[in-house]
Amino acid sequence: MSEETEKPTPETTEKSVAKQEEVIELPALEKGLSEKLTSKFGEKTSIAFVKENRVRVDVKKEDVHDVAEFIRDEMNFDHVESVTGVDFPDDKEIEVVYHIGSYTDNSLANQVLTLATRAPREDIPIPGKDGTRLPTLRDIFYSVEFHEREVFEMLGVYFDGHPDNRRLLLPEDWADLPPLRKDFAIKGR
């Protein structure tokens, strides 16, 4: 669970976007992205890592909406590629990770900004009616619609404000635990 360990942002070097340099020197573009976020939100965001083409930001669930809006409006990211829910039963939290990319800005084409937030986890989940809730990002990134529906059914994270919080992949009469939680065990394993 490396997401918890905050790395201080490393040193800056100049780098062209299309070609990569030596791996040790962290590229400037990614560093610029992370600095843009920290300068705007300060303590609210924590940069988990800055790697080549990948920047990861951890935020609290109260701030995720504002940060996402800033990412879309000021940083030219325009679509969410993937929304992943990761269950951490030891921390009593469920992490939801948005991988955000950009089609419009050519310099950001190879970048994936990872926005992670955490929702409280309940041991006996009642999907949609318990405290495992997050604000939806659908009004910011339209493309999260089906991804968030999938996270809701697979991990029981209810997205407040999502217009269509229905089951997507699972059958309508699924009454067991949300299957991607760690305490849902596969038979025989």
Next chain:
Amino acid sequence: MTAELPPGLALQKVDERIMTLNVGPQHPGSGHMRIVVQIDGDYIVACDPDPGYVHRGEEKMAEYRNYITNIPHLERPVIHDSCNVLYPYVLGAEEILGIEVPERAKYVRVIASELNRCIYTQYWLAIYGIFLGHSTMFMWPAGDRELLIDLMEKMSGARVTHAHFVPGGVRNDLPANFEDACLRQVNYFEKRIKEYAAVFYDNPILISRTKDTGVLSKQDAIRLGTTGSVLRASGVDYDLRIKEPYDVYEELDVHTNVMKEGDSYARSKVPWLDMMESCNIIRQALQKMPKSGSVRTKLKPNPKTKGPETVYKRVESGRGSLGCYIVSDGKTEPYRVKMSVGSFRNLIALPYLLKGEKLGNMPSVYWSLNYWPVEADR
């Protein structure tokens, strides 16, 4: 009443004029999914895709197996494109396990993934043909596909489910004389697919049926987060093989095919053009490939990871960008594997495009989204 029901199970009140059609899951025009279509006369007023009929829990299964034994089951979502489906996982696993890939293996991977892209696209094209009632276009691609399947069989030993990519390279080296056979068959294949234009792509009935139907504008394609051929057909020049080259793609001369129209016709034509581009890439890779050398960095049966880490790797598959997010907690099994597949991302455009469309356009718009139901369900 809605208070009693779980979220999303509210009863609907519909107009007398509206007829609700369950297209699928047992319907010749749906694949393994259901599209609940509400029609008013011949016009679709609402459409609700309902995937999940072939959900197999690949992501859950991946949490119980180590990095090597995950390979054969993670390629199942799209067996026709199994090399590309496995590609991001293998790249991610290599980063987590900290191993290097030999140069020759990278070229073999490029050749295999381009062959697989053509195999998948041929299958997709065959179904697109039969969805439009064009039975010749069903049989021709399904038959010409065999050329490349034979090549993959020579290369990996399996016709469809290859499980050829492993962390650290590919499973076997190429057989003797593979280069000549590959070049010959790929050249013939390219000649064949060029003939499709005469019977299919230049057919006036096809053009009048698919032009200006299901138009996805450039802004909407970006906003909906579509990917792959759907995105390129709407005028966005985005191909991960160029934008974020992995393995040896940056040493090859890759071109993308972009069309401005964004209608069903453009969406059906872009994969066909991509196949010709794949043939070019295969020829280049065969030329530049080191003639000998290792193709695999051997691993222990249950390899150790470097430590807790998260990686997100993307490749360009037959259906667009395919991302694999692997969370590792330092154990020999991944903590969480998430496949962000192109089919699932393109599905969101379906209700958007079908609204207000005629019922007769449903199959052509639906299948032009380059949607593979099994992959979307995972």
Next chain:
Amino acid sequence: MSVLAPKFKLSEFIKSLFDNAFWALLLVSLVGLPLIQVVLFYIEMPVINGELLTPFLALTWLADPSRSLPIVKAFMATDMFRVMVFPGFGFAALLAAGTIFVERKMLAKLQLRVGPFYCGKIEGILQLAGDGLKLISKEIIIPAKADKPIFWAAPVIFVATAAAFVALIPVAPGGWVVADVDLGLLGVFAIIGFFPIITILSAWSANSKFPFIGGIRALFQMVSFEIPLILSLLGVVIVTGTLNLSEISASQSFFPWIVFLPVGAIVFFITMLAELERIPFDLPEAESEIVAGWLTEFSGMMYGLVQLGTYLKLYAFAALFVVLFLGGWNGPMIVPPFPEEILTEGIVLGPVTAKFPGLPLFDQAMLNGTLWFVIKTVGVIFFILLPRGVFPRIRIDMLLSLGWTKLIGLAFVNIFIALGLLYAGVLGPGGLQ
């Protein structure tokens, strides 16, 4: 130990033989013999060669070929023969079966595959028989909420209507037509008008959504294409001045009407494809949209009957095209005349000489006419089948606009051409004909 019948006992086998023989004898003596008596004694027999067909003569003629041919000839002169065998149902069904086989093989060759191959030694020639047996042996499933009498009746009515259409087609000169009606073409229009009604009845009675949509589509399609169809044939009627199909056929002894009325022929061919629901106009059965259209709920032999009716209809339309535009049975005489010496001297086989009174069974003109008719019909059927390998399906709005605007306009152009030819004196009295 036999694998096929592990509990085989010879005694039981012999006993079953005796059992079967007993039941056969019983049934023959109780049912068969009285039936023969009734037929022989109570039904009025025809007079052949001046002799009444008594039971005694009937039985002797069975053994004597020189006496059996007149019986066959007398039978061929009956209406029953015409309806069931030659220009009627049997002939049409044979051509339809050939059409299905040719369609499958030809489509397979177009698509670089083999087609039916294993059933029957030669190129899968028995595939159709196999498919028919399969359809007969399948269970017939009726939807629970279907309107059962109409649902059962629809396939039968469909085949009957198609057969009625077949009955109006003249095949050879000399009255080889089931129903030689003076207003034959009007009869054709009336029969074509029945098909949408049958379609919508079966679709409605199935009480299911996809058949309903398919039935509505078929209704739209057939109604919108019936008008150009009728208009495109009016040109021929104007030129010939008759509605009798045999007379129309006979009027083309010098040149077929397609020479003068090509526009009408093209319009009729397109509308024919639409009426037959062939690709590119197979919207009522559009598989990827509405499963199988109005055929969705049919199963087993009900589906088989509808298919039979469809192919009978295909033959009838192709034959109508031949009769109206391609000159029907007219063509150069290529059938050799019946050898005279057989009539005068009989067949000499060494020491034995057999004389057959009643030969020839068919005259030369009839055989030649049938041959030309079949050749032309097969050609037209080939062109009806060909688009299936080339075209995708059209969309309903494009189809309707095609039918209501372009084809009707072209059909009127055709009528004006016919009128112009008539008034200019090219055709008609004083002209070429």
